Amino acid sequence: xxxxxxxxxxxxxxxxxxxxxxxxxxxxxxxxxxxxxxxxxxxxxxxxxxxxxxxxxxxxxxxxxxxxxxxxxxxxxxxxxxxxxxxxxxxxxxxxxxxxxxxxxxxxxxxxxxxxxxxxxxxxxxxxxxxxxxxxxxxxxxxxxxxxxxxxxxxxxxxxxxxxxxxxxxxxxxxxxxxxxxxxxxxxxxxxxxxxxxxxxxxxxxxxxxxxxxxxxxxxxxxxxxxxxxxxxxxxxxxxxxxxxxxxxxxxxxxxxxxxxxxxxxxxxxxxxxxxxx
Amino acid sequence: xxxxxxxxxxxxxxxxxxxxxxxxxxxxxxxxxxxxxxxxxxxxxxxxxxxxxxxxxxxxxxxxxxxxxxxxxxxxxxxxxxxxxxxxxxxxxxxxxxxxxxxxxxxxxxxxxxxxxxxxxxxxxxxxxxxxxxxxxxxxxxxxxxxxxxxxxxxxxxxxxxxxxxxxxxxxxxxxxxxxxxxxxxxxxxxxxxxxxxxxxxxxxxxxxxxxxxxxxxx
Amino acid sequence: xxxxxxxxxxxxxxxxxxxxxxxxxxxxxxxxxxxxxxxxxxxxxxxxxxxxxxxxxxxxxxxxxxxxxxxxxxxxxxxxxxxxxxxxxxxxxxxxxxxxxxxxxxxxxxxxxxxxxxxxxxxxxxxxxxxxxxxxxxxxxxxxxxxxxxxxxxxxxxxxxxxxxxxxxxxxxxxxxxxxxxxxxxxxxxxxxxxxxxxxxxxxxxxxxxxxxxxxxxxxxxxxxxxxxxxxxxxxxxxxxxxxxxxxxxxxxxxxxxxxxxxxxxxxxxxxxxxxxxxxxxxxxxxxxxxxxxxxxxxxxxxxxxxxxxxx
Numbered sequence: 100x101x102x103x104x105x106x107x108x109x110x111x112x113x114x115x116x117x118x119x120x121x122x123x124x125x126x127x128x129x130x131x132x133x134x135x136x137x138x139x140x141x142x143x144x145x146x147x148x149x150x151x152x153x154x155x156x157x158x159x160x161x162x163x164x165x166x167x168x169x170x171x172x173x174x175x176x177x178x179x180x181x182x183x184x185x186x187x188x189x190x191x192x193x194x195x196x197x198x199x200x201x202x203x204x205x206x207x208x209x210x211x212x213x214x215x216x217x218x219x220x221x222x223x224x225x226x227x228x229x230x231x232x233x234x235x236x237x238x239x240x241x242x243x244x245x246x247x248x249x250x251x252x253x254x255x256x257x258x259x260x261x262x263x264x265x266x267x268x269x270x271x272x273x274x275x276x277x278x279x280x281x282x283x284x285x286x287x288x289x290x291x292x293x294x295x296x297x298x299x300x301x302x303x304x305x306x307x308x309x310x311x312x313x314x315x316x317x318x319x320x321x322x323x324x325x326x327x328x329x330x331x332x333x334x335x336x337x338x339x340x341x342x343x344x345x346x347x348x349x350x351x352x353x354x355x356x357x358x359x360x361x362x363x364x365x366x367x368x369x370x371x372x373x374x375x376x377x
Numbered sequence: 378x379x380x381x382x383x384x385x386x387x388x389x390x391x392x393x394x395x396x397x398x399x400x401x402x403x404x405x406x407x408x409x410x411x412x413x414x415x416x417x418x419x420x421x422x423x424x425x426x427x428x429x430x431x432x433x434x435x436x437x438x439x440x441x442x443x444x445x446x447x448x449x450x451x452x453x454x455x456x457x458x459x460x461x462x463x464x465x466x467x468x469x470x471x472x473x474x475x476x477x478x479x480x481x482x483x484x485x486x487x488x489x490x491x492x493x494x495x496x497x498x499x500x501x502x503x504x505x506x507x508x509x510x511x512x513x514x515x516x517x518x519x520x521x522x523x524x525x526x527x528x529x530x531x532x533x534x535x536x537x538x539x540x541x542x543x544x545x546x547x548x549x550x551x552x553x554x555x556x557x558x559x560x561x562x563x564x565x566x567x568x569x570x571x572x573x574x575x576x577x578x579x580x581x582x583x584x585x586x587x588x589x590x591x592x593x594x595x596x
Numbered sequence: 597x598x599x600x601x602x603x604x605x606x607x608x609x610x611x612x613x614x615x616x617x618x619x620x621x622x623x624x625x626x627x628x629x630x631x632x633x634x635x636x637x638x639x640x641x642x643x644x645x646x647x648x649x650x651x652x653x654x655x656x657x658x659x660x661x662x663x664x665x666x667x668x669x670x671x672x673x674x675x676x677x678x679x680x681x682x683x684x685x686x687x688x689x690x691x692x693x694x695x696x697x698x699x700x701x702x703x704x705x706x707x708x709x710x711x712x713x714x715x716x717x718x719x720x721x722x723x724x725x726x727x728x729x730x731x732x733x734x735x736x737x738x739x740x741x742x743x744x745x746x747x748x749x750x751x752x753x754x755x756x757x758x759x760x761x762x763x764x765x766x767x768x769x770x771x772x773x774x775x776x777x778x779x780x781x782x783x784x785x786x787x788x789x790x791x792x793x794x795x796x797x798x799x800x801x802x803x804x805x806x807x808x809x810x811x812x813x814x815x816x817x818x819x820x821x822x823x824x825x826x827x828x829x830x831x832x833x834x835x836x837x838x839x840x841x842x843x844x845x846x847x848x849x850x851x852x853x854x855x856x857x858x859x860x861x862x863x864x865x866x867x868x869x870x871x872x873x874x875x876x877x878x879x880x881x882x883x884x885x886x887x888x889x890x891x892x893x894x895x896x897x898x899x900x901x902x903x904x905x906x907x908x
Contacts, residue, residue, distance in 0.1 A: 260477030264531065267436050268538060269465035270495060278491070279480055424780045523864065524638065553637035553807055558851035558859035580780055583853030 112356030119350050123167040130161035141336070150338050153322075154329035162322060163342050169318035170347070173230050174300035180238035181299075182245050182292045189249025190284065194257060194276055204250075207243050215240045216306070223311040230313055233303055241298070245291050252287045256280050293358030297351045304347050319343035381447075382574040383435060383468060383542045384411040388444030390430055404430055405595055408444070412542060412574040419589030420578045426595040428578045429473075432546045435576055436470040466496075469540040473547040475527035479519040485530055486515040492534050508533045509563060525556035529563070536567070544576040549584065561587060600626040600649070600686075600769055600803070605661035607644050607653065616867035618644045620825040621661075623894075628768065631795065631802040633812035633833075635848075636822035639864055642805045643691075646773045649803075650688050651678045665769075683710045687762035688771040689755070696758055697746040704742030707761040714765060729760050732797070752783040756790060763794045770795065773805045788815060809852055813837050821845045824865050824875040831900040841902045843880045874904070882906055 122129060131149070132138075137156035144151045150159035192203040219236045226232060256262065257280070265275050306312065307320030314321065326332065326340035389406035393399075404427035412418050420428050433439045435446060437453050445452045448464045456464065472478040479488060493500035502512055508529040519527055528548060535543060545564070549557040561584065568575060577588050585592050607619040619641040626632050636642045647653050649663055651670065663670040665681065673681070682688075690696055698706060707729075708722035717725070723742065730738045735756075746754055755775060762770060772791060776784040792815060795802045806812055812819060812833075819836040821829040821844065829842040840846050850858040862879035865871055871878050877887040886905055897907040 260472050260474055261480045263433075263438060264470070264472060264478045265480075266438060267465075267468075267470045268492065268495065268534065269462070270491070274491075278483075282482055423782070525863070554809065555637060555848060555851045555860045558857040561857050562859050581853070587853065587857055 107360055109356040109360035112353045112360065115349060115353035116357060119167060119171065119346075119353070122164055123171045126164040126168055130158075130164045132158040132161045134158065134161040134165045141330075141334070143336070144338050150342050151336065153325065153331075153339060159322075159339055159342065162317065163319070163346060166317050166319050166322055166343065167346065167350075169230065169316050170300055170303065170320070170350070173234055173303045173318065174296045177234050177238045177241070177299035177303075178292050178295040180234070181241040181295055182288060183242075184238070185242035185245025185291075186249055186284070186288060188242065188246040190253055190276055190280065192246070193250040193253025194272070194280065196254075196257075200250075203246075207246055210240060211243050213240055216302070219306055219311060220309070223306075228311045228313060230303070230316070230318070233306055233311065237299055237302055241295060245288070245295065248287050248291055249284055252284050253280055256283050290358045290361040293354050293361070297354040297358065300347065300351055300354075319347050380413050381411040382414060383576070384447040385409055385431075385435060386445045386447060388431070388434060388441040388446070390427065390434065390439070390441050406443075408593070408595075410593055412576060414541075414574060415568065415572040417568070417575040417577050417589045419585040419592035420576065420595065421580060421582070421585055421592055422595035424580060428580070428595055429546050431595070432470065432544045432576065432578050436468060436544050437464065438470075466538050467541040468544070469535040469538060469542070470544040470546065471528075471531055471535060471548050474551055475524050475531055476519050478531045479527055481519055483518075484515070485517055485519070485522075488530075488534065489515070489537075492537050496537050496539075498537070504533045504537055507536065507567070509559075523556070524552045525560060528552065528560055532563070532567075536571075540573065542574040542576065544578070546578045547580070548577075550579065550581070557584075564588070599628055599665075600801075601662070601664040602626075602645070602649075603662040603664065605645065605648060605663065606659070607641070607648055608658040609654075610656055610658075611868065613868040615658075617825050617870070618867070619648070622822075622825075622827050623661075624820055624827060624830060626769065626801060626803055628801050629799060630817040631792075631804060631815055632818050632820065633804045633806060633816035634820045634822060635806060635809065635812050635845075637807050637848075637864065639824075639867070640822040641825040642822050643773055646688060646690075646771050646803070646805055649686065649771060650682055680714075683767075684714045684765045685767055686769045686771065687765065687767035689758050689762050689773065689775050691774045691777050697754055699746055702743055702745060703749075703757055707742075707757065707764060710761065710765050726760070726764060729764055735760075752779045752787070755779065756787060759787070759791055759794070763798060763800075766798045767800055769801050769803060771803045771805070774807070775804075776806075776808070776811065784811070791815075809849065821848075824870060826875060826903060827894070827901075828876070828903040829901065835898075835900060841897065841900060841907065842876075842904050843882055843906070844876045847879070 134157055136158070138148070138152050138158065140152055140154055140156040142148055142152040148158050148160065150163065153159055153162065188203055188207070192200045215237065218240070219233060222232050222236060262275060262279060265279060303312070303318060304320030304323070307318050308324045310324060312318055312321045317325070320343070322343040323340050326336070326343075331339040386409050388408045389403065391401050391403040393401055408431065410418060420431055422428050430439065434441050437446065440454060445454075447453070448456070448468060449460070451460055453461065453464050479485075489502075490500060502515070505512060505514075510526065510529050510533065514522060514526060514530070519530075522530070548564070549560050552560060564575070565588070567573060575588070577585065579585050602625070603623050605619055605622045606617065608615045608617050622641075622645065634642045634645070644653070648659060649670065651673075653659065659671060661671070665686065668677070670678065670681070697703070704723055704726060707726045708719065711717045711722035711725055712719060726742065727738050730741070735741060741757075749757075759772075759775065770791070775791065776787050779787060788811060791802065802815075804812070804815065816833045819829075819831055819833050820827050821840075821842060823844045829836070829840065829845050831841070836845070840849055847860040849855065851860055860879055865875055865878075873889050874880070874883070874887040874892055877883040880887065884905070892903050892905045892908075894901050894903050895907050
């Protein structure tokens with residue numbers, strides 16, 4: 100990554116987010132207990148169980164750490180697929196313009212009109228609730244903003260003189276897109292990617308809360324759902340639902356911090372900084 | 378006529394603007410000319426008269442509304458793939474803004490390496506000498522170099538493809554006077570050495586007089 | 597009649613490869629009422645001088661020397677004084693008109709702004725004064741023009757508007773930095789005529805920065821030539837164009853279209869590694885041992901100033 104980007108990246112965001120990634124990867128080592136092991140249910144936080152236990156006696160803290168894997172995976176996969184689709188469509192649309200552009204943009208507009216959350220709900224009703232539905236549906240519907248942003252940037256670069264130059268020299272379209280346009284587009288893609296991860300995690304949490312996630316592999320959203328369903332709310336066991344809630348919030352905030360901090364990091368070229376008189 | 382490297386025949390171009398593209402502005406119509414080996418044709422006119430557009434049509438970047446662009450007698454827009462590829466290699470264009478014609482994010486070395494690969498030749502830096510550049514510019518980026526140097530680099534890249542025709546769109550207008558003189562002399566020298574055809578676009582009468590064998594004026 | 601005195605002005609910029617001396621010990625006077633043309637090519641530092649006078653250099657510039665105007669050193673002036681002087685006593689027109697105009701404000705408002713801010717004129721009065729100026733300059737459809745936005749006009753039109761804006765306060769000094777760059781021949785003549793017309797009307801002095809020999813010849817009273825951050829020759833216009841003294845000035849003249857585009861050998865010097873001794877010596881047909889070792893001082897020669905050992 101360019102040095103400028105590295106300097107501007109939000110340090111708090113990066114530290115916290117890296118922390119979450121590490122937790123997700125090493126959740127096995129970090130958890131005091133096996134999240135499926137059962138102990139005395141409905142226990143309040145104590146020395147033995149840092150965040151108490153849930154309705155079937157699992158240690159909540161261990162559950163929390165393990166759920167990070169699910170939540171983060173869903174968020175990242177969704178963003179990856181959505182960004183991949185958006186990147187492709189944006190590049191093709193912006194580079195070839197004309198009829199292809201009009202068709203693709205019409206498709207984009209149509210997809211934008213689809214109500215996402217209701218769609219996921221309906222699908223989940225007919226199919227078995229699982230995270231894959233969430234990932235696939237969300238990504239199939241979310242590539243649109245990425246496509247728009249990539250297309251705008253592609254159009255802008257395409258107007259620059261060196262593209263004309265490459266065309267007259269006979270470079271293939273593929274070459275021009277990959278070596279001339281793509282490197283510049285990456286700068287707008289990465290912030291968008293981070294923000295998509297954040298949105299995906301929140302959406303997943305909401306959908307899991309509504310019961311559409313897989314109950315055998317709990318995400319943070321699922322944890323909150325169970326907390327509400329199995330009496331955690333009524334019995335004022337705030338540690339049960341606040342912990343995953345705080346985890347989601349903190350993780351999303353860290354991602355958003357990184358995303359915003361990277362937004363305008365395109366390299367700016369100034370004649371004063373090169374060994375020239377001006 | 379096979380002695381013509383490139384021929385423009387009855388070419389017309391208009392642009393549409395306004396809502397529903399109702400307003401039509403005809404930039405030029407019924408333009409015909411050709412270039413022979415070793416010859417320089419000048420295209421002059423005020424800014425906005427369509428000189429660059431005509432140049433881009435000759436270079437195959439824009440299609441004319443009517444008329445044809447002929448390379449070796451064949452219409453470039455309907456020619457067969459192999460000849461089209463030949464056209465693409467042998468007919469090149471040098472642009473007005475030297476820095477703009479180079480990708481700002483690639484080093485000069487990398488830009489040359491791409492062209493070597495495209496042309497399928499071994500990369501030896503001898504082309505640099507023929508445009509008056511030293512090897513130390515290879516590690517630089519375009520914005521670190523002067524207009525004159527960037528224009529020489531653009532020219533060197535084109536020369537690697539062994540062109541027959543070069544369309545030059547105001548190649549020296551953005552340069553200082555002393556550099557203009559250097560580049561114009563370089564262009565003349567290269568034309569003699571390699572019997573190139575030039576289509577030279579400029580709004581400056583003195584430059585046209587210095588470089589061109591005959592001129593076409595657009596109103 | 598006011599004068600602008602530049603004394604030993606040096607401006608350096610820190611870059612990744614070391615300091616670049618954009619302006620190196622430059623001294624000259626700009627006498628009230630005269631047109632002084634500063635000729636030089638890209639990178640010689642002439643625009644930096646204009647920015648220095650207007651106090652518009654970037655924060656990382658290291659400046660030394662004096663810029664005296666009305667008895668005060670502009671380089672040491674506080675923000676208040678600078679704001680007063682800029683726009684009112686010294687006005688500037690820079691190279692790129694599209695960058696100087698605010699795209700989301702109407703043209704009329706922008707031209708009238710200096711009047712409103714400096715003279716405290718109410719908006720209506722200011723616009724009236726602006727209309728007068730434009731009328732004097734030969735603009736047509738003035739009311740529509742004032743209500744329009746910059747993007748609706750070409751660069752040339754906007755440049756003329758900017759000149760009007762600069763003159764609206766009747767400044768004592770007008771700095772014009774390559775005012776006709778990028779304009780085609782007709783527009784160039786028109787713009788220069790306008791600048792000169794206004795200058796006469798207001799009895800102001802014109803500090804014209806250009807690389808265009810012809811324009812300098814047609815408009816200037818005195819000429820100064822810059823190369824690699826230094827002034828190498830100052831002379832009266834007639835004397836200069838009849839016979840330039842400095843080898844660089846001579847070479848520049850030879851490379852004009854009218855003289856057959858004779859190129860100057862070599863390349864302009866690098867900012868971070870300038871040649872030792874005289875900055876022009878690598879390209880000079882008369883270079884000698886002394887030129888390689890010492891940087892010549894400015895020498896007097898027939899009431900002209902040249903920075904060259906040939907005239908010692």
